[in-house]
Amino acid sequence: RKEVEQDPGPFNVPEGATVAFNCTYSNSASQSFFWYRQDCRKEPKLLMSVYSSGNEDGRFTAQLNRASQYISLLIRDSKLSDSATYLCVVNLGTGGFKTIFGAGTRLFVKA
Amino acid sequence: DGGITQSPKYLFRKEGQNVTLSCEQNLNHDAMYWYRQDPGQGLRLIYYSQIVNDFQKGDIAEGYSVSREKKESFPLTVTSAQKNPTAFYLCASSNLNQPQHFGDGTRLSIL
Numbered sequence: 001r002k003e004v005e006q007d008p009g010p011f012n013v014p015e016g017a018t019v020a021f022n023c024t025y026s027n028s029a030s031q032s033f034f035w036y037r038q039d040c041r042k043e044p045k046l047l048m049s050v051y052s053s054g055n056e057d058g059r060f061t062a063q064l065n066r067a068s069q070y071i072s073l074l075i076r077d078s079k080l081s082d083s084a085t086y087l088c089v090v091n092l093g094t095g096g097f098k099t100i101f102g103a104g105t106r107l108f109v110k111a
Numbered sequence: 112d113g114g115i116t117q118s119p120k121y122l123f124r125k126e127g128q129n130v131t132l133s134c135e136q137n138l139n140h141d142a143m144y145w146y147r148q149d150p151g152q153g154l155r156l157i158y159y160s161q162i163v164n165d166f167q168k169g170d171i172a173e174g175y176s177v178s179r180e181k182k183e184s185f186p187l188t189v190t191s192a193q194k195n196p197t198a199f200y201l202c203a204s205s206n207l208n209q210p211q212h213f214g215d216g217t218r219l220s221i222l
Contacts, residue, residue: 032208043201043213044154087153091208097142097161099211103153 001026003100006088010106017078021105023071023088033064035073036087038104044087047073078109113138117202117214123222124189124196132187132217134202141206143185147171148199160185189219197221 006023013019021035033050048055050062050071061074071088088102115136124130136143142161146154156169160179174193179185185204189196197220203211 032210034210036210041199043215045213046210049210089210097144097159097205097207099144099205101146101154 002103003027003092004088004090004102006086006102007105008103010108012108012110013078014110015078015080017109018074018076019078019107020075021073021086021088021107023073023102025069025071025088025090025100027090027092028066028069030069030090030092032091033071034089034091035060035062035071036089036101038085038087040084044101047086075107078107080109080111083107083109115202115204115212115214117200117217119217120215122217122219124219125222127191129188129190130219132189132200132202132219134185134187134214135183136185136204136212136214137183138204138212139182140204140212141182142204143179144203144205144211145169145175145177145185145187146201146203148201154201157187 003026035047036044037047038044048057048062050064052064054063059076063072085104085106087104090100092098118133144159145157155171157175158177160166166177166179176188200217202214205211
């Protein structure tokens with residue numbers, strides 16, 4: 001089993017749609033969680049951190065369920081500019097800096 | 112502005128040649144990382160360093176070497192032993208349990 005697993009995608013949605021990405025992680029001692037966005041041929045950029053209480057940033061909502069070892073990202077009112085690959089990222093609770101990146105889910109938003 | 116600088120943006124390697132990719136950060140981050148990304152694939156960890164003069168192998172360290180003589184700098188050498196070096200190389204830095212910040216990458220190709 002992979003340490004971080006994401007929906008394989010790609011997701012093809014029309015503008016204005018709501019889209020949800022799911023991610024599971026295997027290490028129950030994982031400490032911190034993030035969603036990154038990566039545009040084609042560019043570096044990954046931090047989209048948002050994920051907190052146990054859930055957090056929202058504009059059209060984006062992130063949720064963490066530690067009991068189920070599950071992370072989600074919800075994008076409401078999709079824009080063409082949301083087209084990118086979304087990476088789920090987990091910092092392991094090993095006392096060090098070990099970070100695991102999911103393989104990413106590609107999103108295409110169509111007009 | 113604080114950030115991570117990678118150079119060069121594009122690099123070409125001849126057969127049997129070693130090449131060095133530069134990565135400098137002024138974010139005062141303790142840890143630095145090198146990743147490789149192949150087309151359509153996720154990030155794979157090559158090496159990481161949590162502190163000056165110390166570094167650990169990642170998942171694909173063979174054919175690569177690093178040094179961490181200064182907190183700000185973490186150069187990666189792609190040696191002639193790396194038989195398939197063509198890829199997008201990304202450097203990142205972070206503090207403990209904080210998100211990683213990435214440079215804008217170096218694209219390495221074989222001549």
